[in-house]
Amino acid sequence: MTEERPAPVARAAGAGAGLRERKKRRTRDALLRAALLLFISQGYENTTVDEITEAVDVSQRTFFRYFANKEEVAFAVQDLVESHFVAELRARPAAEGPFEAMRGAVLAAWDTVEEAISEVVPVDLYMRSYRLIESTPALLAVHLRRSTELEERISRLIADREGLDVDADPRPRVAVAAFSGVMRVTGRLWGQGEDTTVAAIRRMTEAYLDQIGPALASDWRRAPMAHRARTGGAGG
Template sequence: MRTDEPTAPVAAGLRERKKRRTRDALLRAALLLFVSQGYERTTVDEITDTVHVSQRTFFRYFANKEEVAFAVQDLVESHFFAALQARPAAEGPLEAMRGAVLATWDTLDQALCEVVPVDLYMRGYRLIERTPALLAVHLRRCTGLEERIARLLAAREGLDADADPRPRVAAAAFCGVMRVTGRLWGQGEDTSVAAIRRMTETYLDQIGPALTGNWRRNAPTAGARPAGR
């Protein structure tokens, strides 16, 4: 017997796609409003009115404005972790993190294209750096991100992160550089992915020299006495 009604798996697939489209539409609308008029000035009503859905629909997908503000950041972080897990086992921790974050910037457009334009994400990222309420949340999230990276590094190296301090030290150095580059990029005029990628690469390449080098150009040799004594 023929029927025009979709089978259960097909119907379920259609419902999931519709839900994803609604969620993505809310996300794009929220980010556009955030970057155009500010995070604090944007209301949930304005977001839902833009998409022509109810508040109830909004809260079905997002707990609050904060969650929607960081939704794309969650995707980017997942993209980074996938890249880090895929790095060659022969790479050391800092080399693997460097390669993973640069690969993340290089493939960001294809990772986000089905959800939001990459330019909109970068403008949203800049907004986070410039909005005190969001920056406070971002810094708190960075603590959890750092711990996740440390444990992934420990797993890569076959170490116990709770017994060996090196994974956390490496993760702290890496995340510190990422915070510096994010802040400086957010203060600059060039909001492109290429700009933050260049800055990230430059600063990551300074971790070794900054931690092990002698910064004073004419530093006295160890044990040498100051002139005049």
């Protein structure tokens, strides 16, 4: 029995469709990069859609073919990063507890963020745009709303991992709320600092996550005394 091969016309049509999709992706990525650079250089609210399209030499109609508005383009890479974190969380070993899985997932996501987004934007451009979000009131408000939506998504994922009903058992949402709170604190403090690298936010994230247990201890005032005793310091 001879192997059937696609007809030349069918192969040509498939190649043409692939070329069109690549061209669309290149145009979208160019608009995204141009928008982020303009937002960073002159401010989100001071940048117009016309300026973005002029930078890429396309029409407004082309812009709105890919993005509904400036807000959507400002968070396009953040969408990729959040999806990357969720994928890392899904891949964590089943034996890990909920908080251990979230901690491992976020650190792994920071370790591999460059390869996750490099085909769209350089990682340095993403980090600068993330800092912009943290320092722009209009974008920060959207970021907080989006964070709430992401928390619910993660809560349901954690509940599924543990075989729980998220609407009957509060623990998944409580654990995710604590985790997300640390993410917001580290994002804000990192954005205010001078070191805007991935390594810097990863270090801060790990350090702050590791303080959740001590921070929830019942008696903080005894902890410093115990620490001094262990390290040979003077007691109170």
